[in-house]
């Protein structure tokens with residue numbers, strides 16, 4: 001860390017890796033569901049790089065496919081390949097909500113692509129997002145309700161603040177933030193923004209707010225209002241896609257978006273993303289007059305595409321996701337046993353592949369309700385788990401991610417560590 005501080009702000013390659021000068025983690029190697037840090041300490045990892053690892057680290061089936069591909073064709077040429085079509089077809093097979101798609105390198109880029117496409121298609125500028133969601137680091141999406149400093153006892157709405165400095169105030173001018181599952185806010189939004197609302201962007205299962213999820217009836221009402229108003233529904237499945245089900249959250253809800261973003265699990269940790277939707281909408285993308293500009297030097301590079309091809313083939317042809325669900329349920333039951341024995345009110349949100357763990361009586365259904373959970377106990381508990389070799393984000397807004405390789409963990413050991421961590425957290 002001392003050396004890293006000389007070369008990078010806060011000694012890290014990006015902000016979210018900074019856990020303080022004493023606690024920032026440097027990884028030496030990773031295999032399956034295990035991480036080993038630079039000091040040789042081994043962890044079972046439930047953080048999984050914020051979700052991309054769906055099979056396991058260094059998966060030989062995926063890595064082997066990448067090596068074979070780049071040995072034959074290099075990593076990129078800036079031209080199209082047959083693999084573009086093959087992978088597009090794989091995605092369409094799993095996600096019937098997608099007729100046509102384009103590729104990208106990160107979730108942020110995919111979200112930018114959908115919003116630009118929606119604006120072009122509708123000829124409207126305004127967008128709306130949902131409280132507690134996260135859609136990547138570009139200025140317009142970097143406004144949030146200040147839940148941390150909000151007094152939950154008041155009826156006053158939290159302030160809307162930027163994620164940090166350097167974000168021009170005017171980038172929020174076209175953005176409205178509404179609460180998840182808030183019917184009144186939904187009706188109000190469509191009433192006030194009618195002809196100007198291009199799209200609403202949301203995570204139906206909020207992977208950045210402890211898997212707090214949209215109720216089906218609310219999501220259906222949103223779908224209907226979008227249709228009536230000519231606004232597009234964009235579901236950000238960067239975290240849920242190819243994880244919570246083969247067809248993502250849309251398969252679980254049976255409600256389809258006009259445009260969807262995918263990233264993370266589709267490449268088992270290789271940098272890849274995609275966005276797509278109805279042909280009528282996606283056909284505004286292109287170099288024809290008036291078309292939406294989309295592109296990038298590294299788009300659909302062969303490292304990303306061969307990794308995605310291999311990962312999606314495994315997810316399609318094997319029961320990897322059923323294994324993820326089964327193991328996730330075991331972890332959930334194990335946690336529940338320990339919390340019950342310790343007398344801690346607890347509940348779980350979201351599907352087992354992306355498990356939200358909350359210390360409260362009832363499953364929170366809004367981000368504001370997350371604020372009323374015992375997140376400070378969770379933080380203490382999580383830090384103790386990390387000490388005992390169980391890696392996770394020490395913030396209950398980040399769910400526990402499960403990968404196929406977790407099937408090999410010793411559940412008895414895990415239960416012992418969870419029990420120990422909770423006992424220590426409670427005695428602090």
Ligand SMILES: Cc1ncc(COP(=O)(O)O)c(C=O)c1O
Nearest residue numbers: 106107108134135136236238239
């Ligand atoms: C739902 C969602 N959308 C978009 C993003 C941005 O993706 P990336 O970090 O790949 O740019 C994230 C990242 O965590 C995310 O969780």
